[in-house]
Amino acid sequence: MGPENCRWAEEEGITIEALKEERFLLREPGSATRHTFDAWLYSEGIELRSTQQIASNEAIRLAVASGMGLAVLSRHVIADSPKGVQELPLQSFPLQSRWHFVVRRERRPPPAAYRFLSFVQGSLVQAFDEPEGEIAVAKLLQALRAER
DSSP states (O other): OEETTOTTTTOSSBOHHHHTTSEEEEOOTTOHHHHHHHHHHHHHTOOOSEEEEOSOHHHHHHHHHTTSOEEOOOHHHHHTOOTTEEOOOBTTOSOOOOOOOOOOTTSOOOHHHHHHHHHHHHHHHHHHOOHHHHHHHHHHHHHHHHHO
């Protein structure tokens, strides 16, 4: 993502090669988004010239809006962004990542866990157009209910 009206906003099919000289504002190592982006950069043989690590999505959004650099964040984060930032049409994007739910089979999850998974299941299709994720969560819920 970039600031509103940045020079890249009107470009079509921007390559990461074209952006590698820009400053990138990145989450900390260990962040799933950072891991996905770093792995993709490595696979493309790209090394960014200038990066700055920032610990929260909100701080990154504000920094991008103020023109401090570009960023790669989850699409759902960008969708909730205030004015001042926009998604840039970068080739090979969006990058795909996976969400993981860890459930201990030897313990029955509390009712709140079932409600959370049901919420996620509905949200994946409605907000993120992720039918595969919805199916996977539905299978997880079915398996958990069968073990009760």
